[in-house]
Amino acid sequence: MATAAAFSSLRRRRSPPLEAFLAPVDLTDGGIITTLLSVANELVELHSGKKLLFQKKNFLSLVRKIEVFVVLLDFLKESKPILRFSYTALMCLKELYLLFYRCKILLDYCAQSSKLWMLLQNQSISGHFHDLNQEMSTLLDVLPIKELSLNEDVKEQIELLQKQLRRAKCYVDKKDEMLRLRLYSFLNEFEDGNVPAENELWFFFVDQLRICDAKSCRGEIEFLEEQIVNHEGNIEPTAAVLNGFLAVTRYCRFLLFGFDEEMEIGGESLKKMRKGMMTQEIADTFLTIPKDFCCPISLDLMRDPVIVSTGQSYDRSSISRWLDEGHYTCPKTGQMLAHTRLVPNRALRNLIAQWSAAHGVPFETPEGAESSSELVAASSSKAAVAANQATAYLLIQQLACGSEDAQAVAAREIRMLAKTGKENRAFIAEAGAVPYLKSLLSSKNAIAQENCVTAMLNLSIYDKNKGRIMEEEGCLKSIVDVLRFGHTTESRENAAATLFSLSAVHDFKKRIADENGAVEALAELLRDGTPRGKKDAVTALFNLSTHAENGARMIEAGAVTAIIGALGIDGVSEEAAGALALIVRQPAGAKAVGKEEMAVGSLLGMMRCGTPRGKENAVAALLELCRNGGAAATERVLKAPALAGLLQSLLFTGTKRARRKAASLARVFQRRENATLHYGGLGVAYHLAGNTGMNRDTSFAGDVSVPMSISVPVVQG
Numbered sequence: 001m002a003t004a005a006a007f008s009s010l011r012r013r014r015s016p017p018l019e020a021f022l023a024p025v026d027l028t029d030g031g032i033i034t035t036l037l038s039v040a041n042e043l044v045e046l047h048s049g050k051k052l053l054f055q056k057k058n059f060l061s062l063v064r065k066i067e068v069f070v071v072l073l074d075f076l077k078e079s080k081p082i083l084r085f086s087y088t089a090l091m092c093l094k095e096l097y098l099l100f101y102r103c104k105i106l107l108d109y110c111a112q113s114s115k116l117w118m119l120l121q122n123q124s125i126s127g128h129f130h131d132l133n134q135e136m137s138t139l140l141d142v143l144p145i146k147e148l149s150l151n152e153d154v155k156e157q158i159e160l161l162q163k164q165l166r167r168a169k170c171y172v173d174k175k176d177e178m179l180r181l182r183l184y185s186f187l188n189e190f191e192d193g194n195v196p197a198e199n200e201l202w203f204f205f206v207d208q209l210r211i212c213d214a215k216s217c218r219g220e221i222e223f224l225e226e227q228i229v230n231h232e233g234n235i236e237p238t239a240a241v242l243n244g245f246l247a248v249t250r251y252c253r254f255l256l257f258g259f260d261e262e263m264e265i266g267g268e269s270l271k272k273m274r275k276g277m278m279t280q281e282i283a284d285t286f287l288t289i290p291k292d293f294c295c296p297i298s299l300d301l302m303r304d305p306v307i308v309s310t311g312q313s314y315d316r317s318s319i320s321r322w323l324d325e326g327h328y329t330c331p332k333t334g335q336m337l338a339h340t341r342l343v344p345n346r347a348l349r350n351l352i353a354q355w356s357a358a359h360g361v362p363f364e365t366p367e368g369a370e371s372s373s374e375l376v377a378a379s380s381s382k383a384a385v386a387a388n389q390a391t392a393y394l395l396i397q398q399l400a401c402g403s404e405d406a407q408a409v410a411a412r413e414i415r416m417l418a419k420t421g422k423e424n425r426a427f428i429a430e431a432g433a434v435p436y437l438k439s440l441l442s443s444k445n446a447i448a449q450e451n452c453v454t455a456m457l458n459l460s461i462y463d464k465n466k467g468r469i470m471e472e473e474g475c476l477k478s479i480v481d482v483l484r485f486g487h488t489t490e491s492r493e494n495a496a497a498t499l500f501s502l503s504a505v506h507d508f509k510k511r512i513a514d515e516n517g518a519v520e521a522l523a524e525l526l527r528d529g530t531p532r533g534k535k536d537a538v539t540a541l542f543n544l545s546t547h548a549e550n551g552a553r554m555i556e557a558g559a560v561t562a563i564i565g566a567l568g569i570d571g572v573s574e575e576a577a578g579a580l581a582l583i584v585r586q587p588a589g590a591k592a593v594g595k596e597e598m599a600v601g602s603l604l605g606m607m608r609c610g611t612p613r614g615k616e617n618a619v620a621a622l623l624e625l626c627r628n629g630g631a632a633a634t635e636r637v638l639k640a641p642a643l644a645g646l647l648q649s650l651l652f653t654g655t656k657r658a659r660r661k662a663a664s665l666a667r668v669f670q671r672r673e674n675a676t677l678h679y680g681g682l683g684v685a686y687h688l689a690g691n692t693g694m695n696r697d698t699s700f701a702g703d704v705s706v707p708m709s710i711s712v713p714v715v716q717g
Contacts, residue, residue, distance in 0.1 A: 032093050035097070036069075036073050036100070037077055054110075058125075058126060058129040058171055085147075088144055092142055092143040099132070099135055115210070120180065122176050122180050186248055190244070202256055205217070206256065217252065217257060224245060247391065248387045255394060290355065293351070293352045302349075303315060308342065310330040312332045319331070385423050395410040399437070404445065408443070411440055414455045425459050425462035434456075434465075438474065438475045441453060441481070449486060453479065453482045454491075457498040466501070466505050477515060480515050483495035483521045484521040494536075496525055496533065504543065509550060512544060519554055519557035522544075526572070535572055538572040541575075542575045560593060573610060584621055594625060600640060607650065619647075619650060623668070
């Protein structure tokens with residue numbers, strides 16, 4: 001069964017399930033012969049005379065051997081009277097059934113695999129053909145030939161096959177092997193910093209491999225990508241080496257065939273490709289980061305987690321900014337810090353890196369930070385990086401001076417090239433892609449615009465590129481224009497996700513909010529967008545709300561009303577409540593929220609039925625509303641008939657932060673009533689929760705707990 005295991009991924013994709021080929025147990029002697037003959041004839045019919053570029057001799061030799069078994073089975077079927085098989089013969093026939101199944105896997109694999117893959121697997125596939133020869137030889141040695149009463153002609157063919165199988169050796173075609181080594185030599189050239197000559201690449205890919213156009217080259221690329229994904233790292237050559245070959249082939253696709261054969265904009269093939277890209281984008285959008293991997297301050301995935309004196313972990317950049325602002329407390333617990341030393345949390349960093357790799361989430365640590373992701377990056381193919389760089393220059397040339405259709409294709413390819421690896425994102429931006437992508441954002445071609453804004457999104461994941469994008473004159477305005485007037489829903493959503501990505505830098509939050517129409521468009525997307533669009537919009541608005549000076553702008557733009565309306569929408573309510581908890585920290589924000597009829601009721605509803613994090617954010621928002629919203633807002637909160645019961649429930653069953661917020665709100669409630677008897681049992685729960693020693697929350701991040709969704713990470717192309 002070794003051969004079957006080796007081709008498990010192909011079996012899952014293209015062949016019937018293994019259960020369909022289990023050895024028949026209930027067939028009569030005549031029935032098993034009929035079944036075997038049917039399977040053997042099908043194999044011969046499907047594969048006899050098939051022309052392959054590689055493994056021709058092994059492939060056709062195996063088909064001819066199956067033809068000999070067809071002769072044997074034909075004779076047994078026509079035998080009169082019908083033979084009664086011994087136990088040994090019957091077991092051999094059942095094993096022959098499984099052997100045919102393994103032959104089917106191997107023959108289908110060779111017929112359906114790409115040329116480059118067949119070349120890379122040349123030695124391995126030759127070994128599998130040899131294994132089948134050995135299995136056939138063993139089966140014929142065990143099969144009791146004498147009791148089958150074969151005529152001389154059939155007996156002679158079986159004996160001849162036995163002799164051939166016994167002396168058969170593993171056959172590896174020397175010409176195929178030379179081509180395989182030549183393919184590796186191209187990889188070595190890129191790794192050494194040299195780009196192979198165009199005429200040599202043409203001779204290899206076109207003249208020898210007969211990959212003669214962009215379409216067939218794209219098919220080779222897609223097949224290699226499929227193997228990397230399907231084998232989940234358990235593959236030879238390794239995924240790093242395969243990525244190198246993938247990059248080399250992608251480079252050749254544009255170097256050798258240009259863009260003329262890629263002009264399928266608006267065609268069915270591109271529509272199908274676009275649909276696949278968006279399906280993956282939607283899947284990526286709703287990937288939730290584990291809470292422990294998020295920085296309690298920024299609420300984003302930690303890149304360089306460090307431990308403070310209280311034992312809490314934060315992202316280094318966030319806690320450093322907190323300390324630089326003059327704070328001497330732990331943001332999460334409110335405790336005074338015994339010292340301000342930041343100790344790297346290497347164990348947590350490695351866990352985050354492993355989770356990111358498993359889910360395809362980019363994980364790029366700041367310079368100087370050690371992590372397992374850097375070890376992975378170090379082991380990646382240098383050739384892949386070099387070939388991708390060469391490809392990027394070709395694509396950027398098309399962005400600069402190509403036709404409209406060629407520019408659209410180039411934008412699509414840059415989008416896909418930028419979907420993984422900070423090296424790719426770095427050199428694409430360094431090579432000057434951002435200005436050309438910015439110009440194409442205003443394209444009348446809907447697909448070009450969508451690919452362009454998504455490429456910008458993917459590039460922005462690399463922290464250094466955020467500055468490049470924001471510093472490019474007019475680039476922020478162009479992104480906002482796509483958000484407001486984009487040709488497709490996906491373009492508008494990815495523009496929102498790009499703003500979210502850029503707003504991860506604190507200094508950019510005010511600039512984004514001040515850009516004409518940005519906050520209004522995000523509010524509109526939150527009100528009327530698709531589920532994914534709402535998610536992108538609310539996370540972007542949440543990020544903007546973390547800047548204290550953006551409150552007035554968000555009120556003016558109607559974002560507060562949109563956020564309140566999102567409190568009852570599954571998938572975005574947590575972030576909406578978190579944004580409100582930040583907005584109401586400012587008196588103007590609290591006043592605006594207090595005027596909204598639905599605000600208090602929606603927050604109470606989340607306290608009743610929301611997720612644990614949603615309840616945290618809801619009670620935090622109500623607490624800040626009482627503190628900063630004035631007497632009228634406070635009265636509206638405290639007079640809510642369900643408040644006492646909900647606080648009691650949170651004080652007993654909520655998370656640590658939810659209990660702390662609920663205890664603070666209970667104190668406000670207590671002062672108003674001026675007697676614990678009015679609580680209906682709230683006093684006991686308040687006393688239990690009050691043992692935290694916190695009279696008032698001093699933290700910024702403690703008010704909000706939001707499970708961030710990957711709406712900006714790599715958008716799959």
